[in-house]
Amino acid sequence: MASGTCALLWRITPPADRIFYLILLLAVAVVGVMASDHAIRETGLKDPSVVVIDEWLGQGVALLAAPHSWLGAGLAFVFFRVFDILKPPPVSLLERAPGGIGIMLDDVGAGLLAALCLHFLFLFLPFPGGGR
Numbered sequence: 336m337a338s339g340t341c342a343l344l345w346r347i348t349p350p351a352d353r354i355f356y357l358i359l360l361l362a363v364a365v366v367g368v369m370a371s372d373h374a375i376r377e378t379g380l381k382d383p384s385v386v387v388i389d390e391w392l393g394q395g396v397a398l399l400a401a402p403h404s405w406l407g408a409g410l411a412f413v414f415f416r417v418f419d420i421l422k423p424p425p426v427s428l429l430e431r432a433p434g435g436i437g438i439m440l441d442d443v444g445a446g447l448l449a450a451l452c453l454h455f456l457f458l459f460l461p462f463p464g465g466g467r
Contacts, residue, residue, distance in 0.1 A: 338415055345398050346408035356399070363392045364439060371435030382430075382438055389442040393419060396446025402455040410456065414449035418460035423448070 351359070367388040374383040397415040401407030418426060419442060426448065432443035 337387040338394035338419070339412060341391045342398065342408045343392040345401070346405060350403045360392065360395050360399075363388060363395065364443070367392055367439045368435040371438040373435075375434055384456040386438055389439050390419075391441030392439060392445075393446035393449075394395070396443055397449035397453065399446075400450035400457070402431075402457060404451075407457075411449060411453055412454050415446055418445035418448045428451075 367386075370388055370417050371383075374386045375381065378385070394412065394415050397411040398408070400413040402456075422430065422441065422445070426444040429444040430437050432453050433438050
C-alpha cells in the first residue's frame with residue numbers, strides 16, 4: 336500500500352522545509368503524469384494498477400495539513416484513503432481528465448479533501464501531541 340508507506344516515511348523522517356516539500360510534490364506530479372501516460376500506452380488500460388505514484392502524490396498532499404506526529408500521519412492516511420476510495424465530487428470529476436493527468440488528479444483531489452478535513456480538525460479540536 337503506497338499511501339501507507341508514504342505516511343510512514345513522512346513520519347519517521349525529520350520534518351522538511353515547506354518549500355522543499357512542495358517542490359518534491361511537484362516533481363512527483365510531473366514524473367507521475369509521464370509514468371502514467373507510459374503505463375497507459377503499454378497496457379492499454381485507462382488506469383493500470385501497476386501505477387502507484389498517484390497514491391504517493393495524493394497522500395503527500397494530505398500530509399501537508401498534518402502535524403508531524405503519529406496522530407497526524409495516521410489521520411492523514413485514513414482521510415486520504417476514505418476520499419480516494421469513495422471519490423466524492425469533485426474527486427470523481429477529476430479522474431475523467433485524459434491520460435496520466437486523470438490518474439494523478441483524482442488522487443490530488445482526494446489529498447486536498449483530506450488536507451482540508453485535517454486542517455479544520457486540528458484547528459478546532461485539541462489533540463494531545465497532535466498540535467502544529
